[in-house]
Amino acid sequence: MAIKFASRMKGLKGSEIRELLKLTEKPEVISFAGGLPAPELFPIEEMKKISTLVLEEDGASALQYSTTEGFEPLREHIADRMNSKSKTNITKDDILVTNGSQQGLDFAGKVFLDEGDVVLCESPSYLGALNAFKAYLPKFIEVPTDNNGMIMEELEKILSTTERIKMIYVIPDFQNPTGRTWPLERRKKFIELIEKYEIPVIEDNPYGELRFEGDNLPSLKSMDKKGLVIYLGTFSKIFCPGYRLGWTCASPAILQKFVFVKQGSDLQASTISQREVSKFMDIYDLDEHVEKIKSVYRVRRDLMLQTMKETFPEGLEYTYPEGGLFTWVELPSHLDAKEIMAKCLENDVAYVPGASFFPNGGKTNHFRLNYSNMPDDKIVEGIKRLGAVLKEFMVEKSNA
């Protein structure tokens, strides 16, 4: 067969996580592998009312094509919400509605990246973003991190010595996979640096509203005076992912490029989904709904960390997330999280090995745990199983 695919297809594989999730679908497996929100919190009854209402009020428009930029009242809601939660000062005209924030990641790659261009990211970083960017054949440089996120001195070193840096991808709030958050001082220093070097920044913020404790921090977008920050938001974690609705907020010259790309990619986001989510925000209190989510996730985080403390062997380190969905475990450097995962599956518990979160590879002694998608009793039971497996490996290896 003579079919030739594009060069980009060589490096493009399915997400390891999505493949792994298939193995964890058996009901007996307690899986901390996914990044799914808790479905028992979805506003099903409310959406029954809303979907009828939207079709009654203007069904013909709800089922028709509409503008590429998105449904205006929804964009207004999004702008208001960003101004209140992320301290920005924007309007609906700064917003493009996308299919989840994942689509914003793809568009960022499409808008900015030629083959061989350089993307900077936190080390480790969100696998789905790395995969989206890979389609445009960039090189990744991983900026070293510590418990407070990206290390600014390291970033500056890279910025001052590297050519063809086209964008910096960051998740400053409850990062995926580590759960870490950048403190205010680091945010300020970061903005100073990007203003100096004039590099566009993708600020991915799916979890920012899910803070369980401590003070809300201003988004990078809110500190951005030069229009360099492209902010990606989503309804997937504060509402529900099934509608596939997110947004991109950027300065006019950049947003216009995203709109062109949206047009060629799929014309527009679903008209009816946009109207339904907008109507929900008209009638119900999304803040109240987010509070409910936070109170449940907070308990789960506490349970998970408490059980880890009680049952994990000595010599492991893990992050303390002040919000979001994940904690990140570091094993002693001689252990391989993929190898341990095989044993975990035999014991009906699962996580995501950390290797694929490092775009340039080489680090195998981490894994990511999700606490949002399992009920309390399963969190305790699953972490106990995991602790037992880990003990085996730690003892085995120290005896070897």
Add this chain to the structure above:
Amino acid sequence: MAIKFASRMKGLKGSEIRELLKLTEKPEVISFAGGLPAPELFPIEEMKKISTLVLEEDGASALQYSTTEGFEPLREHIADRMNSKSKTNITKDDILVTNGSQQGLDFAGKVFLDEGDVVLCESPSYLGALNAFKAYLPKFIEVPTDNNGMIMEELEKILSTTERIKMIYVIPDFQNPTGRTWPLERRKKFIELIEKYEIPVIEDNPYGELRFEGDNLPSLKSMDKKGLVIYLGTFSKIFCPGYRLGWTCASPAILQKFVFVKQGSDLQASTISQREVSKFMDIYDLDEHVEKIKSVYRVRRDLMLQTMKETFPEGLEYTYPEGGLFTWVELPSHLDAKEIMAKCLENDVAYVPGASFFPNGGKTNHFRLNYSNMPDDKIVEGIKRLGAVLKEFMVEKSNA
């Protein structure tokens, strides 16, 4: 500002049609410019029932993330429907659910095209496809057409003399913009040629089911023995576009690439939209709904063509579409459809000038008329207005 966009962004502009549509939004304008289905036919009452039902039956799953490939029962419905309507012999495993067929076009570009690769297409061809492909920086070669679509002798000449042809993009049924359909003999010859040269084909078929008269013809996909044809379908024209649901049907090795690309682009199509459209097909008769659409569009086509016959000046040619949404008008070669369009807008009637349907430019004496989106009386009135403007130009120019 030092921001550098990717090279692809230089050639990427917003769709001329979408920009034009903004000018035609005034209620007094009778617009034949869009390609919108008739909203008065949308099954609003049915969807009110369906949306409640889907949330009642399994709301938690309907609002959660799901698989990249798509909702299995929907993929089964699609496969069954293709086997019955397009004479294929496929299963749900050959189907990926996308955001409209537009997303399949973008994915085709992403999967197959490196910069400088060649795409063959009908001359003229669908603007939205050309724009989607342009993001991947190909060259276009336009294959000459006549009233029966692509001319196979011309195609063979190009195939035998051109390097780096990566794909052929065609709309064999009621083409956009011309409304033309390829007869069976041409389809057979086409399949022979692509099997000889082993070139992947994108068969875009949004309108195939909307045949008002004559016999249904087999899809290229149904005649494809070598797995070269990638078939794109959509619910936008046979159901409603607001859900943004379409599909790609391809042989396993190709479909797998599309699935990887879908994952990086936006993870999956809307879970709830997929379940709603699938449930509609469980409970209601989509065939019956399509019959209703066809009977309305047929009347509109007849009215439009009849009024054109009565009011258009001599010296114009236009196609007779046996189905679909469009007819295509050719002006004498000295006339410019864009120039006439300005005058049309003054007279509150609109069409799409044909120039942008030719990817390599140079042809300005055509325009596209849509008959699906205007009620009967407006079709008559609008075509009369258009006829009057055309007469002015024909007379003016012949006196000049």
